[in-house]
Amino acid sequence: MTLNRDARIGRSALLLLLSEEKEYQEDLISNTNWSFCEGKVGSMEAQKVVAAIETAAKNNHIIDKDLYREGHALYHAIIEALHGVTRGEVQLGSVLRTVGLTFAVLRGSPYENKAEGEWIAVALYGTIGAPVKGAEHETIGLGINHI
Template sequence: MMSLGKIAVLSVLQTEPEEVRLLDQSLPVGYKVYKSKVGSMDSAKIFAAVETAAKREGFISSNYREEHALYHSILEAYQGICRGNAGLGNVLRSAGLLYSIVRGPRTVGCADDGEWIAVALYGYMGAPMKGFEHEVLGLGMNPI
């Protein structure tokens, strides 16, 4: 069964051929999906990249409710990759991440629950030296 969170996580983990197949299955049942990448030692740059992409790609409109839902989805995913409230640069850590943004119903056929937005982050985090990093994965989702 397809769901918002599952699509966000699968999208961020899959390679292009698998991703195209996932998009072909997701769009007809009401999901909009976007995937890109970001890398930084500054958490503000990660938040800004995801938020800018969501606005540019039409995932949210410029009203408080939608921006707030997106912000908290990014924050939840970010806390997942940071293991809590830790940051990046201030503790000498860097991140190279893929991210996906998904908007649609929480689960297929659950339109009475309204629209939701999910953000998944996947990649590598560690000391800012090649070979000193490990994989991380985070997911955040909120109603719009």
């Protein structure tokens, strides 16, 4: 089981999210044949963040909405990414915190042996803080799960 150094799905998801150049997206897709989507979400409720990312992934055909295992893999990747954003406790409104996030969802095969299957990565970047303009700071999170 060797991870392909040129196809690291977590690194690629973060670069996709943080890159302001569309050339990176084009290169990623042409060199890997992976699929991805991007979006934005802001909320004081973690379930709204999860729902926005799941909806984007389904609408952009990153996951098959009729296959439980694909939705389940995405859910775990989202929760892992939210743990990074919220520093371990996936709580927002109940502790008076709000987030404004951009996200990238990336699906592909990061291993040289294709029998290892596909994986999904969720990268989140934005701000978190008290629900008062100017009382926030940057945050980032990454979640990766096998499908």
